[in-house]
Amino acid sequence: MALLSLLAGVALGLSLAAPPGPMNALIANETVVRGWKAGFRAGLGAMAADAVFFGLAYGGVVAFLQHAPTLQAAMKVAGGVLLCYFAYGAARSAHAGAERTDSGAGFRKTFLAALTNPMQVVWWLTAGVALLDPGTVEAFGYALTVSNGALTIVGFFGGILIWITGFPATLRAAGEKVASLERVVGYASAVVLVAFGVLFVAGSLPVLL
Numbered sequence: 759m760a761l762l763s764l765l766a767g768v769a770l771g772l773s774l775a776a777p778p779g780p781m782n783a784l785i786a787n788e789t790v791v792r793g794w795k796a797g798f799r800a801g802l803g804a805m806a807a808d809a810v811f812f813g814l815a816y817g818g819v820v821a822f823l824q825h826a827p828t829l830q831a832a833m834k835v836a837g838g839v840l841l842c843y844f845a846y847g848a849a850r851s852a853h854a855g856a857e858r859t860d861s862g863a864g865f866r867k868t869f870l871a872a873l874t875n876p877m878q879v880v881w882w883l884t885a886g887v888a889l890l891d892p893g894t895v896e897a898f899g900y901a902l903t904v905s906n907g908a909l910t911i912v913g914f915f916g917g918i919l920i921w922i923t924g925f926p927a928t929l930r931a932a933g934e935k936v937a938s939l940e941r942v943v944g945y946a947s948a949v950v951l952v953a954f955g956v957l958f959v960a961g962s963l964p965v966l967l
Contacts, residue, residue: 760909763909763910763913764909764910764912764913764916765913766910766913767889767909767910767911767912767913767914767915767916767917768913768914768916768917768920769913769917770885770889770910770913770914770917771913771914771915771916771917771918771919771920771921772917772918772920772921773885773917774808774878774881774885774886774917774918775801775804775805775917775918775921775922776921778950779875779877779950779954780841780871780875780877780950780951780954780955781804781868781871781872781875781878782925783848783946783947783950783951783954784800784804784844784864784867784868784871784947784951785797785800785801785804785864785868785922785925785926786925786926786929786943786946786947787848787851787943787944787947787948788800788863788864788867788926789925789926789929789930789943790929790930790933790939790940790943790944791851791940791944792864793930794926794927794930796864797864797922797925797926797929797930798922798923798926799862799864799865800864800865800867800868800922801868801918801921801922801923801925801926802865802922803864803865803866803867803868803869803872804868804869804871804872804918804922805915805918805919805922806865806869807868807869807872807873807875807878808872808878808915808918809915810873811878811879811882811886812882812886812889812911814882815882815886815889823879823883824883827965828965828966830876830879830962830965831962831965831966832962832966833874833876833879834874834876834958834959834961834962835958835959835962835966836874837871837874837875837876837955837958838954838955838956838957838958838959838962839955839959840870840871840874840955841871841951841952841954841955841958842951842952842955842956844867844871844951845947845948845949845950845951845952845955846948848944848945848947848948848951849944849945849948851944852940852941852943852944852945852947852948876958876961877954889910889911889914929943
């Protein structure tokens with residue numbers, strides 16, 4: 759049962775970290791521009807935001823958001839504008855080449871973007887609350903009955919750590935074989951970020967207007 763709880767936590771962490779979205783676009787862009795360490799640090803920024811969300815869920819703030827649609831909409835606008843700004847930076851880097859300084863920039867980007875990312879908020883309003891449920895964990899559409907507790911939480915953050923370690927490593931390995939990967943990933947990241955940014959802002963307008 760202890761092993762099952764740990765593995766369920768890992769699956770839950772991967773179900774948050776692995777799906778395509780703006781966070782992985784930011785991690786990918788940091789990786790191809792500044793290297794594996796920068797991509798890993800960007801992943802740590804998103805992971806730190808999840809630690810904040812976990813604390814808020816434990817304190818009941820996430821449950822409060824379930825009944826605050828206006829606040830959720832405002833977060834969508836803030837997150838959407840932030841992603842569009844990051845998209846501009848990614849496109850500019852792909853076009854002209856990025857400065858390889860300020861190694862902490864990726865961490866700050868993903869941390870701020872994750873805190874206002876509606877996808878991340880929705881995950882914590884749904885699947886994420888399973889970390890506080892003593893009996894159920896749902897990941898990738900499958901529900902498991904486990905003895906939740908410290909092991910599940912450790913597994914959850916372990917799953918995220920596995921992803922933010924392996925994903926940049928895979929990109930760097932691919933970059934050594936594809937000379938133009940940096941520019942391709944840079945432009946692709948910009949497209950993904952601006953698409954999600956516009957989607958988030960547009961989705962919030964019916965609530966705010």
